[in-house]
Amino acid sequence: MNVVKKIIAFFVLSTTIASYSCNVVQVKKKADNQKIYLEPNALERLGDSVRFSLIVALPNAMLLKNETYVLSPYFKYGNETYTFDKKMQVKGDTLDVYSGVKLKESFTMPFVAGMEKGSLVARGAILNNQSVSQQETDEVLISQGIITTASLSQIGQYRGQEQYPVLGLWAEPSEPETLGMLYENSWEDLAKIFTAYSGIPFTAKAPFLAIIEGPGDGTYKKNKMKALAHYAQVDRDVLKRFERTNAQSMGGFDEVSNLQLSILARSIRSGTVPADTLSEKDYIRALNMEPGWSEKEELLRAMVEVYPSAYSYNNLGVVFTNRANRTQNNKDRNQLLENALFAFNRSNGVFENPYAAHNLGIVFWLWEDKFSAYTSFYRANSLTNSDELIKIHQAALGAVSIFNGDYRLAVIHLNKAAQNPTNLFNQGLANVLSGDHYNATIQFEESAIQNMGNGFPFYGLALIAARNGEEGKLYENLKKAITRNDFLRERAVNDFEFAAFHKKEGFKEVIR
Incomplete structure (x- = not known):
């Protein structure tokens, strides 16, 4: 009986092993x-x-x-x-x-x-x-x-150009949009003047004060006031007088000669002369005379001590941003961007303005926080009625939209931007990525015509040729691109847009 059981057990085990082996093969x-x-x-x-x-x-x-x-x-x-x-x-x-x-x-x-x-x-x-x-x-x-083609969108990054691009919006007190940004002629001063004004009923003042003390630049605030009752009278009695005072403070005869101003500015930078030696107007003149970012930073650091304003904090932030864009050390770069963030927030703390809002977007862009960048540029766009500033904000919104993958939105924004070489390249890039090769070709060609020394539009034409399988046009345009820009040469070697051509002799010959 035991022998029979063993034979049965052996048969069952053998069958199970064979079945398992067969199952492994079938599963594989x-x-x-x-x-x-x-x-x-x-x-x-x-x-x-x-x-x-x-x-x-x-x-x-x-x-x-x-x-x-x-x-x-x-x-x-x-x-x-x-x-x-x-x-x-x-x-x-x-x-x-x-x-x-x-x-x-x-x-x-x-x-x-x-x-x-x-x-x-x-x-x-x-x-x-x-x-x-x-x-x-x-x-x-x-x-x-x-x-990574969308990452080619541009807002002034340094990518092998002859010079570092200047990033951000520098406020100039002579422009209507920067009205009220100075320490000695601010919106707070206008609010005090208007509060003392007795030309209209007290109840009619509240809407004007809300606009004066609220966000927006000069063009934005004035446009909102136009919808209010008594605007014509307020404009004649208060606003125009305030604007004339601002213009007079920025014009007239120079109290200090350029040579004296240069000497005093250098002494303030070195700490041998008190920061309040110069007037706010003289600081503005001195800043325009200084070519270097380090010298501008030293002057603006002194200026914010005695004339803290939306103007001085914004421009100090612009200095930090451009220094960060020129810094290779990652720790130093991040510290400069932190300084810029602080300065722009202080500028907006005086009153929310499109200059500081836009420049916050630049900081977020450099930090590669593109969604925060878009929000900042969008907010900046809503704070102005200046056609010139709106075009700048729209260009930035378009560039960020490309990076974020919303190519059709990018085209909408860029159609409202100035038609300069950078914006035309971004337009072409957005159209390539959305599949509109016809308009992309026109925009890349126009960008190249406006600046023949720029390799990016030729790179864009090479992208179109690669996507269309036009090998000859690819090599022709890629050669023009990489002979103008070493950054593009290094990129092309590993760009998977050209993956189908990387091993071809024609491509290798162009890259050599």
Whole structure:
């Protein structure tokens, strides 16, 4: 009897082993039958992240009822691996054995430097009802590299140009929009004058005071006042007088000669003469005479001690911003941007103005916080009725919209901006990314005509040629771009817009 039991046990064990071996082979075959698709068909940086969808097609009868299919994607770059929290999975008992199934899932990962050369890969696995993996597929390459074309949008970054661009809005007291930004002729002074004014009923003053003490620049406030009763009288008796006083304080005969002013300014910067030696007007003159950012910073630091105003704090912030843009050391750069942030907030603290609001957007742009940048530029745009300033704000809004992946919104903003080489390039870039190659070509060509020494519009034309498969035009325009700008030469080597051409001799010849 014992012998019979042993024979039966041996037969059962042998059958189980054979069955298991067969199952392993079948599971491996099942897992390998997965079809993985990327949507869109290439990874692209949008703002500060990379967003995409994966679609997995599984054949019918792939899973038994007690099995679960799981796909685990991850992104490898350099020596790093980014693992997604989400996985794609489906249970066999939910499927129809007579039809295949498609799974779709959206994924997002933060973009960090170095990812542009990385790879999106995945492994598929089939688990049993105890969630134990029966078999995994080999690592499957889904996509290579990340397209970062939207990051070419420009708001004055230094990218191999002959000179560093000047960033931010510098306030000039002679402009109507900067009315009320000075310490000695501020909106607070106008509010005091208006409070003492007896030409209109007391109850009619409140709306005017609310506008005077509220946000906005000179053009914005005056435009709002035009809708109020008694505006014509107030404008004649109060506003025009205030404007004349402002103009007189900025004009007239110089009390200090340019030579004397230069000597006094140098002494204030060195700390040998008190900061209140110069008038506010003389500080403004001295600032316009100083070519260097360091000298401007020293003067403005002294100026805010004795004449703290929306003007002095805003312009001090502009100095910090431009010094940060010229600083390679990351710690020093961030400290300068912190200083700029503080200065612009102090300027807005006096009264919220479009200069400081716009310049806050520049700080956020340099910190790569593009959504905060957009909010700041949008707020700046709402604080003015000046056509010139609105065009500047719209240009910035367009550039940020490109980076954030909203290309059609970018086109709308940039159509309202000045048609200079930078804005035309950004317009072309937005149209390329939204698929409008016709208008993009026109805008890149016009940008190139306005500044033939700029390599960026030729790079844009090369992008269009690559997307259209026009190899000859690609090489022609890429050569023009990289001979004008070394930054573009280095970028082209690893730009996945040109991935189909990287190994071709024509491309290699252009890059050499």
